[in-house]
Amino acid sequence: MMNLIQLDFQQAKAKHLQFKNRLRSILSGDEIYTENQVLSQYECPVGQWIYQKVLIDYAHIQEVVDLEKIHADMHIIARRLFTLYKNGAVSEARKGLNEMEEVADRIM
Numbered sequence: 001m002m003n004l005i006q007l008d009f010q011q012a013k014a015k016h017l018q019f020k021n022r023l024r025s026i027l028s029g030d031e032i033y034t035e036n037q038v039l040s041q042y043e044c045p046v047g048q049w050i051y052q053k054v055l056i057d058y059a060h061i062q063e064v065v066d067l068e069k070i071h072a073d074m075h076i077i078a079r080r081l082f083t084l085y086k087n088g089a090v091s092e093a094r095k096g097l098n099e100m101e102e103v104a105d106r107i108m
Helices: 002-027 035-039 045-058 062-086 090-095 097-105
Strands: none
Touching: 002 045, 002 062, 002 090, 002 097, 035 062, 045 062, 062 090, 062 097, 090 097
16 A cells, blocks of 8 residues: 555656646747646646545545645746746746745655
């Protein structure tokens, strides 16, 4: 059982790193990512995985609760940076990626 939990946490870390990298790509103008997947913590692939599997299976584990909080925090930042980007404040949005890095590092 513990190995499955460890595997799920490793997947969570990888998925959040992927999300962070996709946001970086969006802010660099390199990748199209649906607006809902950036703005909604529930509609992004990581969120779907967290809310449809991880919380169902492991909500009793504090680290899972912490993971969901980090995920929500990442989306709060992502929404702000995406709004800056869409409003033409591209360099300011890109500078905000440092804040995203700090939150994402909490996963590690």
